[in-house]
Amino acid sequence: MADIRLEGVGHSYDGGRTWALKPMTWTWQSSRAYALLGPSGCGKTTLLNIISGLITPTTGRIWFGDREVTGVPTAGRNIAQVFQFPVLYEEMSVYDNLAFPLRNRKFPKKEVDQRVRQVSQLLGLDQVLRRRSRRLDPGRQQIVSLGRGLVRPQVAAVLLDEPLTVVDPALKWTLRSKLKEIHRDTGHTLIYVTHDQTEALTFADEVVVLNDGAIVQTGPPAELFLSPTHEFVGHFIGSPGMNMVPGEIVGDVVRVGTADVGAAPDGLPAGPVRIGVRPEFVRIAGPDASPGAAATVTGIDRMGAYDLVHTRVGEHPVIVKTEAGSACEPDAVVCLHFPADRTFLFRDEVRCGSLAPLNGRGPA
């Protein structure tokens, strides 16, 4: 197995007028489990199809290790794929479906049997191996498709395009952890496409966030949550997403309306910024606390395990996630404190710095 390197790879479906995938350079490291995460239409499937060879990119080159595969068709790339819906031989047994990719490549009978039994046990298919695939429900059929994708050792990568769409929600959790287990076992390079942040964050070693045809940030799940470098990642990851409050750098402070909420980082020129802070980290203090911004409580969602306190700072909504049973009442005036180590500043959607503590002051 080798790294998969994209060198200036981009794709346009309309002769270069618009780019479904903007030219990018990126390496998928061997044996890692990646999630490719982004909203509908951002280019995920296009990128996957370029790796598998179903699409030849408009521009750029692709390398599997030191072998260039840009013009090589799918059959010559040693890739396994799992699609959104089951792709099976319906008249064949589950066993034969799982064995097919191995028999097709002339694996010895003993190894075929060993691999099929190993994968079927991990995916909970061992009780239905003799059953015809068409007699399984669509969720189970999809698990067989997943097994077919994972059964071959030594593939360049396993590409999974929203593979759990038709699977029952309760089973999804189990299957994701099974997938992780199989990944640990086989060391395959996995690229798992999803628009669902929970799927991405619970599955991957590394998440690649795609928006509007471009990679906006990559990193381990915790890093994307705690340290987004792009506003899109702040919004898209987290539930609810990151609060964004317009502010301004004036001298050496960061101001929201007339309130100083922190110190400006060294070297950042004066002017407007957007202040990003996750609902988990905003703190509610008394109305005169300092430093902080005055806010009016507009509503409270009592979620059971936690509360979401909806507030407004001037015209701008800010959500605060608190412990269940918050004492806040609608219309109350409070002060919101933005912790320096968890609050970031953005310009043109890109992070340009972090809030700094204001003379060592915390909320009063």
Ligand SMILES: Nc1ncnc2c1ncn2[C@@H]1O[C@H](COP(=O)(O)OP(=O)(O)OP(=O)(O)O)[C@@H](O)[C@H]1O
């Ligand atoms: N065969 C095609 N011809 C023309 N445009 C296409 C084609 N396939 C995709 N597109 C366009 O390219 C862009 C990226 O599409 P793509 O399917 O790669 O996104 P995606 O992130 O996988 O979306 P989804 O999650 O909805 O599947 C979209 O604007 C889409 O309309």
